[in-house]
Amino acid sequence: MAKDTFSDITGLPDDLGIEDDLARSNQRASIRVDTRRYGKPVTIVAGLDLPADELASLASTLKSQLAVGGTVSDDGAIELQGEHGARLEAALRDEGFDVEL
Template sequence: MSNDPTDISGLPEDLGIGEDLDRSEQRVSIRVDTRRYGKAVTIVEGFDSSSADLTEIASTLKHSLAVGGTVTDDRIELQGEHGDRLRQILREEGFEIE
């Protein structure tokens, strides 16, 4: 057992429950922006950068959506417009969506 007072699950750290709880407490927002030449970019922001590995999350999203993207200023930018499918993937990953 962990001696960390922030571990509210009471379960061993090996199970990764603490990470799931951290994700479920984060409310992220999704918006679509238009860039140069009218290209759509989907922006996901609102992550708590201290508890979320944005590079890992971005990699998962890019792989699931088969698109390119980047992490900039504590937000994830994905090429194209991916509203509904992106919401589904983020919920499956344990995030709450605004």
């Protein structure tokens, strides 16, 4: 039996590009604030199962929207300088992710 595609699930044609939206909405991003050296807060977004290039692109988008610095860690988490609870949650929702605080 062939693997189900999103068009089989939704009944919509593949060329609409709904796969990306469905894949993002099925993922739950976890946001937490950690403290680093000298007591500086770092907001960490974890739990996203994205390819490295998409994760880097999302990190770049979030950094631009929040006007902060940050990076993608080796374990696949996005680290943003500072504490950005509600603004980050709204930005992730705008990108199509479900958010868990």
